[in-house]
Amino acid sequence: YVLQLLADARRRLPPGPWPLPLIGNLHQLDHLPHRSLARLAARHGPLMSLRLGTVRAVVASSPEMAREVLQRHNADIAARSFGDSMRAGGHCENSVVCLPPRLRWRALRRLSTVGLFSPRRLDAMRALLEEKVAELVRRVSGHAARGEAVDVGHAAHVAALGVLSRTMFSVDLDPEAAREVSDIVDEASVLGTGPNVSDFFPAIAPADLQGVRRRMARLVKRMYAIIDEQIERRMHGRTAGEPRKNDLLDVMLEEGESKEDSNEINRDAIRGLFTDLFTGGETTSHTMECAMAELLQCPNSMRRVQEELKSVIGTKQQMDEHDITKLPYLQAVIKETLRLHPPVPLPPYEAEATVEIQGYTIPKGAKVLINLWAINRCANAWTEPDKFMPERFYDSDITFMGRDFQLIPFGAGRRICLGLPLAHRMVHLMLGSLLHRFTWTLPAEAGKNGVDMRERFGLTLSFVVPLYVIAQEIQ
Ligand code: HEM
Numbered sequence: 001y002v003l004q005l006l007a008d009a010r011r012r013l014p015p016g017p018w019p020l021p022l023i024g025n026l027h028q029l030d031h032l033p034h035r036s037l038a039r040l041a042a043r044h045g046p047l048m049s050l051r052l053g054t055v056r057a058v059v060a061s062s063p064e065m066a067r068e069v070l071q072r073h074n075a076d077i078a079a080r081s082f083g084d085s086m087r088a089g090g091h092c093e094n095s096v097v098c099l100p101p102r103l104r105w106r107a108l109r110r111l112s113t114v115g116l117f118s119p120r121r122l123d124a125m126r127a128l129l130e131e132k133v134a135e136l137v138r139r140v141s142g143h144a145a146r147g148e149a150v151d152v153g154h155a156a157h158v159a160a161l162g163v164l165s166r167t168m169f170s171v172d173l174d175p176e177a178a179r180e181v182s183d184i185v186d187e188a189s190v191l192g193t194g195p196n197v198s199d200f201f202p203a204i205a206p207a208d209l210q211g212v213r214r215r216m217a218r219l220v221k222r223m224y225a226i227i228d229e230q231i232e233r234r235m236h237g238r239t240a241g242e243p244r245k246n247d248l249l250d251v252m253l254e255e256g257e258s259k260e261d262s263n264e265i266n267r268d269a270i271r272g273l274f275t276d277l278f279t280g281g282e283t284t285s286h287t288m289e290c291a292m293a294e295l296l297q298c299p300n301s302m303r304r305v306q307e308e309l310k311s312v313i314g315t316k317q318q319m320d321e322h323d324i325t326k327l328p329y330l331q332a333v334i335k336e337t338l339r340l341h342p343p344v345p346l347p348p349y350e351a352e353a354t355v356e357i358q359g360y361t362i363p364k365g366a367k368v369l370i371n372l373w374a375i376n377r378c379a380n381a382w383t384e385p386d387k388f389m390p391e392r393f394y395d396s397d398i399t400f401m402g403r404d405f406q407l408i409p410f411g412a413g414r415r416i417c418l419g420l421p422l423a424h425r426m427v428h429l430m431l432g433s434l435l436h437r438f439t440w441t442l443p444a445e446a447g448k449n450g451v452d453m454r455e456r457f458g459l460t461l462s463f464v465v466p467l468y469v470i471a472q473e474i475q
Helices: 002-010 033-044 063-072 084-094 103-117 119-146 152-169 175-193 202-207 212-239 248-258 267-297 299-313 321-326 328-340 420-437
Strands: 047-052 055-060 149-151 348-350 355-357 360-362 367-370 438-441 468-473
Touching (some): 033 047, 033 055, 055 063, 063 355, 063 367, 084 175, 084 212, 084 267, 103 119, 103 152, 103 248, 103 267, 103 420, 119 152, 119 420, 119 468, 149 152, 152 175, 152 212, 152 248, 152 267, 152 420, 175 212, 212 248, 212 267, 248 267, 267 299, 267 328, 299 328, 299 420, 321 328, 321 420, 328 420, 420 438
Parallel strands (some): 055 367
Antiparallel strands (some): 047 055, 355 360, 438 468
16 A cells, blocks of 8 residues: 555646545545535545556546547547446447547447538438437327326427437337337446446456446346347348338448458447437437426526527428527527536546656546536536526527537547537527427426435436426417
8 A cells, every 4th residue: 555655646647635545535435526626626636646546547627628538639538437337238339439549449439420410410410310210299288188207207208209310220120129229228227327346446346346347247238138129120121122221220230241351340349439419319318308397497587498499480380400490599408418417527548658747647448527517517617607597608609519518518639529519509409399398397296305316316427317397388
């Protein structure tokens, strides 16, 4: 322990709290690590070093430090440091989320861009998004007619999975498979983001003491089976002479066939990428839930956004993608929601080389955490940073595209969120449509305190308690 402290002192690591023997600084993290790390950073600085068990970690907690890591030193800090649970079923070897920034990762990112975000795909997606949002509105209408409260996050998750499944396979999953995907994603996010002793003491990870990897392996197996079924159907269809669908699955199959040595894009790569994309859908429902919770606590913003929707969309049957640019307040509500509640608050990186930042050393192999939650609330960048104030974006051209480091809910640099263009459209269309068609109130049993945002956030992306809200159709 003493030798370790001396070695650390010689290495000019960034400042940080004093580590205890064996556990290091683990005792200083509570069940919301991004918040405890933000509190520690307020005392020790925006570039902070600590030990999590036997793992050396460096945390960047200000826009300036995020720029240093994700822009200036992104060539050396772009690998992922991922949890042991991601090794389940060999998923990390085919996952765009986990792979180091080399050939296979580049191929997967390129193919997803071609298969999901080429101008032709985005055009085709316009009608699909509108169809899925119409389904969401119909489902909420049904709840409203029956006087039942709506689980906003779940309703949005179903819609997002519907969009993803059609984009990947050109078909809707049958209801049973769709429910299973949703359950798998929910369970995997609880397992993957919960504390796991294997992540802090890698030497004993093979023992999988908490059984997290074992449980995750079962989920990965079930998810791969659902994806395999779609691949098999496509192969049979092709043999039977069905025309190409030109969806993401076709793009990936063709890439695999076109290579003599197709070890880059094989069935495992398809399974890995599609699993990651399905998992990405949960961030959208989390954002919808947070936006609704904030608006319910802020009646002025709720009134203002609904007035804007009424004046722009009026009596039109449904909001469409072209309306988004005409709705600055809705855009501001979503920016403010993502600023306060980034669904991926602490993306983990690994330094592939030793890096110097402002005189401090980040050693090769260190885990580098970017505390997006703290960065988006930086007191030097925002007035009243903890307050929900969409108006702050009115006279500002700050975007969340990874250039303005005080607002990076999608990350920045080479590993910026792959699903950003899709997530942007989905969240605006879903939230805009639900706010335009319904008035929203908390059920009576929610009590006078309304939605307690602190209490509601757990370790997972989802709320600890689903947010149930009463919807009433606007006539
Ligand atoms: C509001 C919605 C979303 C938010 C706020 C969000 C945020 C993020 C963040 C912060 C990262 C890590 C970036 C970094 O390491 O610097 C990320 C990565 C990623 N996201 Fe999203 N995301 C959203 C929606 C989606 C959706 C809908 C998908 C899939 C269709 C998706 C797929 C991915 C993938 C595959 C990665 C890994 C990229 C890589 O490591 O190369 N995300 N996202």
